[in-house]
Amino acid sequence: MTKFEDKVLTCEECGTEFVWDASEQAYFAKKGFKxxxxxxxxxxxARKIEEEKEKKNEKEITCIKCGKKGVTSQELKEGEEIYCMDCYLKERENPSSNTQVKTE
Ligand SMILES: [Zn+2]
Ligand SMILES: [Zn+2]
Structure with a gap:
């Protein structure tokens, strides 16, 4: 079995030196990663989080009803108005926009 030793590598993203430890090298070797x-x-x-976000295609939104910030994976058109999940669910249960009758 190969013996691994901790290696100091430099991050290409932020330039910080970090330790690639022996157990991780062993893991890489086991997985066959070159x-x-x-x-x-x-x-x-950080990259993983970004990738997850991209995968889910999440965007930050501000609810037009309550002003709360949230995320959505919906495809948004430029300037489209959107509710947060809470308001969206309320709106769906009790839609006010589809009603023809005005109460005021
Ligand atoms: Zn880094
Ligand atoms: Zn809301």
Missing amino acids: KVPKRCRACRA
């Missing part, structure tokens, strides 16, 4: 990590843990974690 690559060496290019980023530190923090950058990899």
Whole structure:
């Protein structure tokens, strides 16, 4: 069995030196990865979050009803108005926009 030793690598993203430890190298070897990590843990974690967001295609929205901030994976048109999840559910249960009768 190959013996691994901790290696100090430099993150290509933020330039920080980080330790690629022996257990991780062993893990890479076991998985058959030939690559060496290019980023530190923090950058990899940040990247993963970004990728998750992209995958889900989430965008930040501000609810036009209550002003609360949230995320949506819906495709939004420029200037489209959107509710947060709470208001959306309320609106769906009790739609006010579809009613023809004005109460005021
Ligand atoms: Zn980094
Ligand atoms: Zn809302």
